Amino acid sequence: xxxxxxxxxxxxxxxxxxxxxxxxxxxxxxxxxxxxxxxxxxxxxxxxxxxxxxxxxxxxxxxxxxxxxxxxxxxxxxxxxxxxxxxxxxxxxxxxxxxxxxxxxxxxxxxxxxxxxxxxxxxxxxxxxxxxxxxxxxxxxxxxxxxxxxxxxxxxxxxxxxxxxxxxxxxxxxxxxxxxxxxxxxxxxxxxxxxxxxxxxxxxxxxxxxxxxxxxxxxxxxxxxxxxxxxxxxxxxxxxxxxxxxxxxxxxxxxxxxxxxxxxxxxxxxxxxx
Numbered sequence: 001x002x003x004x005x006x007x008x009x010x011x012x013x014x015x016x017x018x019x020x021x022x023x024x025x026x027x028x029x030x031x032x033x034x035x036x037x038x039x040x041x042x043x044x045x046x047x048x049x050x051x052x053x054x055x056x057x058x059x060x061x062x063x064x065x066x067x068x069x070x071x072x073x074x075x076x077x078x079x080x081x082x083x084x085x086x087x088x089x090x091x092x093x094x095x096x097x098x099x100x101x102x103x104x105x106x107x108x109x110x111x112x113x114x115x116x117x118x119x120x121x122x123x124x125x126x127x128x129x130x131x132x133x134x135x136x137x138x139x140x141x142x143x144x145x146x147x148x149x150x151x152x153x154x155x156x157x158x159x160x161x162x163x164x165x166x167x168x169x170x171x172x173x174x175x176x177x178x179x180x181x182x183x184x185x186x187x188x189x190x191x192x193x194x195x196x197x198x199x200x201x202x203x204x205x206x207x208x209x210x211x212x213x214x215x216x217x218x219x220x221x222x223x224x225x226x227x228x229x230x231x232x233x234x235x236x237x238x239x240x241x242x243x244x245x246x247x248x249x250x251x252x253x254x255x256x257x258x259x260x261x262x263x264x265x266x267x268x269x270x271x272x273x274x
Contacts, residue, residue: 011112016216018167019111023086025057030086030117041212049201049264056246056266060194063246063268064162065090067192070239070250070270071158072099076190078157080147082108082135083164087121092160093128106147108133111217135164136173138180156188163266166196167213169220171228178232185236185273193232194246194268198223201264229267236271243269 016038020031024039031039039053046053068079077100081092084107096103105128107118118130129150133141141147151157159181168174181191198206206223213221230243241249246268 017111017113018213018216018218019085019109019114021216022057022163023088025054026061026088027054028086028088030113038212038216042209045205045208045212048205051265059245059247060163060266060268061088061090062251063194063249063266064092064160064192065095066250066252067268067270068092068095068158068160069099071190071192072096072103075100076156076158076188077103078105078151078155079103079160080106080108080141080151080157081160081162082133082138082141083161083167084109084114084118085111086114087117093122093125097127102127104150105129106131106141106150108135108141110134135161135177136168138177138184142184153184154186156186156190158190158192159185161191161193162268163194163196165193165232166222166224167218167220169222171222171224174222174224175231182235182273187273189273191233191236191271191273192268193229193271194266195229195232196221196223197226197229197265197267199264223264226267233269233271235273237274239270239272243267 013032014034016034020035021039024031024036043053072095077096079092079096093103093105096105107128107130109115110132115130115132122128122130129146131141131144131146133144165174165178168177185191210221244267246266249268
């Protein structure tokens with residue numbers, strides 16, 4: 001949006017966007033009234049489940065930063081962030097290039113507002129590329145000439161699917177997407193993934209969440225089971241501590257809150273191709 005809060009041409013601000021809702025959860029200002037209204041509905045639903053939606057969003061963002069930092073410090077210097085969302089603090093390129101100067105990053109999203117802001121932010125950073133693309137067709141992302149010119153696919157690279165796969169509501173489609181990505185990883189490559197875990201939430205609460213997201217540009221939301229989320233790492237070596245609540249993945253300060261079995265939230269993990 002411009003300095004007066006107006007939507008870029010071709011964008012319907014009356015349709016909530018998951019990227020702009022996430023921006024609102026994080027305290028950003030790149031959102032419209034429809035985004036804020038939908039996000040507030042989800043915050044109410046989250047409180048019914050005993051969760052703080054804003055805190056979960058911050059924890060998920062922290063997981064992303066720690067995972068990228070670990071990979072950059074381990075020698076991975078190429079990242080493809082699919083469903084990148086609106087730029088905020090501690091973006092992938094900032095974290096990666098701080099710990100491994102020269103790291104190359106491809107940001108992929110299908111939200112026009114995300115693309116406008118990301119391209120403006122990164123116009124002077126030659127090691128980053130911003131691409132319009134869709135998670136539902138990862139092959140098109142990998143085969144895009146701009147990406148192939150930016151990423152050396154003979155060397156290890158990381159694919160980031162952070163809080164995006166749960167917007168693909170069809171289980172078979174989600175399985176196919178992740179299988180395609182795993183197949184394209186080379187030895188030493190990584191998959192960084194976080195996903196909504198539905199836990200033992202009552203069905204009416206799940207349905208209320210689904211109704212909110214069915215009216216967004218994503219078209220829906222699917223919390224999934226521990227077993228199914230774990231399956232996305234089939235064939236990969238999951239780094240310690242495995243698949244855990246995002247706040248418990250290698251926290252910078254000790255995280256001594258016990259994990260409650262069945263409690264909903266966002267789970268995250270990092271898998272390495274051997």
